Amino acid sequence: MISKIRIAEAPNYLTEEQGIRSWLLTTDHKRICLLYIAAITFFFVLGGIAALLIRLELLTPVTDLVSPETYNKLFSEHGIIMVWLFLIPSIPATLGNFLIPEMIGAKDVAFPKLNLASWYVFMIGGLLIMYGIARGGIDTGWTFYTPFSTIYSTTEVAVTGVGIFIVGFSSIMTGVNFIVTIHRLRAPGMTWFRMPLFLWSLYSTSVVMVLATPVLAIALLMIIWERVFQVGIFSPELGGDPVLFQHLFWFYSHPAVYIMVLPSMGVVSEIVAAFSRKAVFGYVFVAFSSVAIAVLGFLVWGHHMFVAGESVYSALAFSVLSYLVAVPSAIKVFNWSATLYKGSVSLDTPMLYALGFIGLFTIGGMTGLFVAALGIDVHVTDTYFVIAHFHYIMVGGAVMGYLGGLHYWWPKISGRMYPERLAKAAALIVFLGFNLTFFPQFVLGWLGMPRRYAAYPPEWQWLHILSTAGATILAVGYLMPLLYLTWAWKRGPLAGHNPWRATGLEWQISSPPPKHNFETTPIVTHKAYDYAGMKEELGLV
Amino acid sequence: MNSLDVLPATASTYANELNSFFWVMVALCGVVAIAIAVFIVHCAVKYRRRDPDELPDQIQGSNTLEWSWTSVTAIIFLGMFGWGAKTYFDAEQPPPDTLNVWVVGKQWMWKVEHSNGIREIDTLHVPVDRSVRLTMISEDVIHDFFVPAFRVKQDVLPQRYVTLWFKATKPGKYHLLCAEYCGAKHSGMIGWVYAMESHDYQRWVQESGAEGSLASTGEKWFHQFGCANCHRFSGHGPGPDLRGLYGTSVTLDTGVTRIADEAYIRDCIVGNKGGAVFGFKGIMPNFTGQVSEEQLIALVAYIKSIGRQFGTELDSEPGTTLESQGVHSGIVTPGITSNAGSKPGVR
Amino acid sequence: MSKAEALALREPFSTPQHQRDTAMLGMWVFIATEVLFFGGLFVAFAVYRMYYTQGFLEGSRGMTLVIGTINSAVLIASTFTMSLAIHAIQHNKQLRCYLLLLITALIGLVFLALKFTEYFIHYQEHKVPGIWFESHDxxxxxxxxxxIFYFAMTGLHAIHLSIGCGLVTTMAVRTALGRFNGNYHTAIDVTGLYWHFVDIIWGFLYAIFYIPGFR
Amino acid sequence: MELPDLTFRTYLLTFLSLLCLLGLNVGLAFIHMGWVNMFVAVMIAAMQAAIIALFLMHGLFERAIIRLVMGGALLWFLILVTLTMTDYITRNWLPIAGK
Structure with a gap:
């Protein structure tokens, strides 16, 4: 016990400076991680409330809880908040910010001031979107399809659009920072193929952020121009093509899915290795599959437009490319599964989330094969099938990964452990609630229930009731970590520097880490996940 | 109505074809997903950590295994693509002999016009065992015409015709839904498709009592808007003779060849995409804002009816002026203002 | 390590060289972002240009070709002075660098002045969509x-150039204050990259908007 | 990596070649070549861009990673153009409205 108390008293990034100024003007990547966690948790709760209201409205086939107009605003805000204010920054800006310098043995990211600026830019954009809600919200859906968004909608499209535009720049700043950091600040000996797979996936994510986000920015700018100056860039009356907007939008928004899920894949690689106490099977394949996803992810956006008026030949091209991008995802799933084989598997909370991720991501990915198949997509696109599919990827995938990562590294971030049994229960509740919410939606979609419907034919009600029941359970599952992790922040038992006995530079420094991470720059001599080579340090037989 | 149905009605030829594809996919993916799940659970139980200090054998990977599951996966995926592509490519192309129906979407209703002049709102009556081709356009935002029982769906765009076709196989009453978000009452933009036995359909047509075919309405507009002043059937007007235009291939100023389909004819009247392209630049007035979508449909149907005869029965009611004239293929380019490269060509 | 270098060396870096490389890489990655940012507009322009050859040609003929061409030459000159400024500071010639930076910013202002003159001419000809647009064609x-594309793209370019002018002026002031010398001039290099990139964009804008107007 | 120390002569030559290309661009614009005109103009602009990027921005002398970034930006722009154009070029290939 005495040694643990001493660890807690060691000066760390949380205690070294005090006061609100030291937080708001910090350039410490670890503190910026916490600023981001606070911000995105707030937005997640907000988006979650919108989701619950949507589900409650859909409990009955008629519009009785809210009006159709309000319903449309609810799903639009749910999408906008969850995509741009939660999922896009979720893992990169929080865990990525915290861990990239620690994993590569650096004192900070390459541009610490830019890092802080990105948080402020994010907050300004986020607050602008909140201001849009306060002024009545937006009803275009998160997709902003023209000409509805430019001519027909009477809601706060311009304000919200500017907000997202600004948030986009925060994402670009983060991406630039990470790319440069991973290139330039690796400690001696930390070669590319010694890096933890989390870094490979974040590097790929950053590439996507840097190259996709500007196209969204310009597409939104065109919409804003069109609304503010009443000029028709996409307006069919002048000969403009609304489908062109969809091209530009999906050039960003399809790769954006990989911004959301690639970091989670990185987290899962770390967790699966740590809790199997074994190197990730086929390291090189898993590493390059991240890069492949990032690159191929840019070639498939047209599969969102198979029935949108895109040409048949273009649809054929995008369909075959979509199947190509599914291959590296499959490789990852196979390799994670193979990692468990003959491992030393321990089902702690992070591992439960990781295994949950693999299961849900497999279902999400496989239903992706359905929507990439041209013939089937004609029927299921714009229905609840697609809703279920992308929630399996973004919630079942990205959010499970985020929660898993949060639990895995919480002892490092806060220096304290959370209540393990409560956490395991929460993980199971999330898994069950999630499946109950979204699996019925596959059936709904196959039956033909279109998305964004405030009212629907009564014969589909029973599936909606299941889904709403699941959403309620899911909400409980999400509230629990919020409460016990907050509790653990001050009251949890001290964690020690390496509670999981995992490899990686971040586990070799004290928890919480000192302000400058490493007193002397470490020299890396081990590959990632080299349990055999580090068995003395880790106390393994 | 079975309230616990988990399967949608299957009532078209395409729906039948798609069902088999879908269930094969479900079976294939289901087997793989279950296999992965079983493997994971098996490993989690069999190789559970028995001693906190345990260090398992370090297996790094296997290139043979990696390359084999990569290539097998890729091949299976390409197979899926092939099957999906084939169903889609076939399904996108209507057969030549179709019953033609026009659909106009607007916030928030579906307006249907049959070639024989019958109009409907939010309902569509079709005969079974007959290919039906819908030519659709929106008056405002993007809508989407979706009939789950037929497994067909197509975004309906403003200022541009799009096509969708199906062949109903089972009489019944099926949902017609708007699947592209279109504003406040998006979920109210729904209706019914009635697939009827042939004789029931015929009776419905007679009871509906249309005033005249769409093409004859179009002919009326053709004169009313002054189209006939330039597009004379003598071939000597300032505009080209439109007889036989439909279905031919025209070469535009830009060198692009385009089939003179419904979309092209519409573009020539109101759009800028087709209007100035085939050598009559500056002559044809732009009718944007002067002609409603319904009038346009009638005009296009009329010009189509004086086009080459594709053996369509129900909508081939040519204008009275046509019968004695014979039908040309292609456009006769008049001397004035003709540009190079505007020669009509036939594929 | 000189005083200037020591002052400029920041937290995660151990050597000035390391810091400089990192800054340059950061700017290059940012330029990649900018390529895609303008890229979206170029693609949209290309699609419409393909559809509406005639109408776009008509638009090109309304350009004030003389001003556009002079502006191209003006920007090329500014690129030249910018690189000479970097060349000067490399050789530790602070005064020359300071003057060249000032000239660069000044040329940038000349460009902007000409550009706004051009906008004013378009306004008088009633060719500003959304504000006053007439055409009998x-x-x-x-x-x-x-x-719309003309104003959007040249406007966005003008905004970039204005930011560039601000940056170059700041660099000039900092040079005058002796913050840079032959060993340490990263900030000027990075500014130079940005300035050159903005010039490159103009080259393409000139090609797509003005060139078809010459007849 | 330190900046390469190019001579004043190099910079002057670069400047003059950029001006020459501008002149060439204007000159060629007077010849009627239809769509080729704009194509040629864009190609000349690309040459100017290459000269600026390789010499004035020292791209020619930079480390591999920076050349990778330059190539990547160009490649991604080409992806955006090419795949968008697959749609617009192949529209109306099938004689069916809206396909």
Missing amino acids: PQAGPEQLFY
């Missing part, structure tokens, strides 16, 4: 589209 729709 049957191709009015596409012609208007052309002008």
